[in-house]
Amino acid sequence: MQSETAVHHVGDAVIVKIPELALDGVDPTHLYPDADTAIAREIGRGFGPGSVESQTGLLRKSIHSWLVRTPDRVILIDTATGNDKERPAMPILHRLDEPFLDRLKAVQVDPEDVDVVLFTHLHVDHVGWNTRKVGDRWVPTFPNARYVFSAREHAYLAALSAGDGSDAAIRTEAGLGRMVKTPLAGVYEDSVRPVVDAGLARPIMVDGAEVEEGFSFLPSPGHSIDHACIRFASRGESALFWGDVLHHPMQAVRPDWNSVYCEFPEAAQASRRWALNHAAETGALVFTTHFAESSAGRVTRDGDWFTWDFA
Structure with missing residues (x-):
């Protein structure tokens, strides 16, 4: 169940969601393996039917990108899952045929119009529309864009793809502690390496510095080896693109619950x-990648607790 696309204004930018998939009927104890069923059900009662199915307690989620238009640039943040990708280990994402580019065109953006693509991280459902299939080749979908992502994250995926054992040194350098999973195989080969080979990639350090005008990458590793929240600032206002640091507003109540997809718990x-904390302290408008409904909102603090309210 997708809500109608809302238009958000942050400074000089106009921000809209470009939907790919609506994911309904998600079992909270599958998404959050540490969650107790009764506690999850009780927490779920605090959310509306757009986020939690009232009769079953099952969750509603979304996969989408964010389009940011400034007076002189067209920016995409994350690129969802993509069509025609071989994902047999994740059947819901396997060989999709979704009208994502038509939805982009509906807001007057063609692939050639995109100037910059920014990535919170390089997981399967964040990089898929980087490329499209032409014959038997994967070619960049946005041929005039800079693809900006973490240099460490890229090096890690390349090392895993090479299978030469060099990924261990990258994990040691990252210093994130225990690892419980690695990224899905095949994603680097069809969705990341082609844009690198085309000379469109701009690997960066995730250190909070401005990397494109108004945009900075704030370190938030754990879900992936160098996950970043992306901050946008314009005319005294700010937006925070959360990526997968949270998957559902339920985690605002239970931030100790990791998703099944988190690599370093x-x-x-x-x-x-x-x-x-950052969202509550700054008052930034937060844009999420997997929350349903409007997918955007704000965080407030109440003592040791947090509250999420949809925009």
Whole structure:
């Protein structure tokens, strides 16, 4: 269940959601393996039917990108899952045929119009529309864009793809502690390496510095090895693109719950608490990647607790 596309204004920018998939009927104890069923059900009662199905307690989620238009640029943040990708290990994402580019065109943006693509991280459902299939080749979907992402995250995926054992040194350098999973195989080969080979990639350090006018990458590792929240600032206003630091507003109530997709569990918990604190302290308008409904909102603090309210 997708809500109608809302238009958000942050400074000089206009921000809209470009939907790809609506994910309904998600079992909270599958998404959050540490969650107790009764507690999850009780927390779920605090959310409307756009986020939690009232009769079953199952969750509603979304996969989408964010389009940011400034007076002189067209920016995409994350690129969802993509069509025709071989994902047999994740059937819901396998060989999709979704009208994502038509939805982009509906807001008057063609692939050639995109100037910059920014990535919170390089997981399967954040990089898929980087490329499209032409014959038997994967070619960049946005041929005039700079694709900006973490240099460490890219190096890690390249090392895993090479299978030469060099990924261990990258994990050691990152210092994130225990690892419980690695990124899905095949994603680097069809969705990341082609844009690198085309000379369109701009790997960066995730250190809070401005990397494109108005945009900075704030470290929030754990869900992936160098996950970033992306901050946008314009005319005294700010937006925060959260990526996968939270997957559902339920985690605002239970930030100790990691998703089944988090690679470094202790680091993911620490980054989630940081992200909630940062959003509450700054008052930034937060744009999420997997929350349903409007997918945007604000965080407030109440003592040791946090509250999420949709925009």
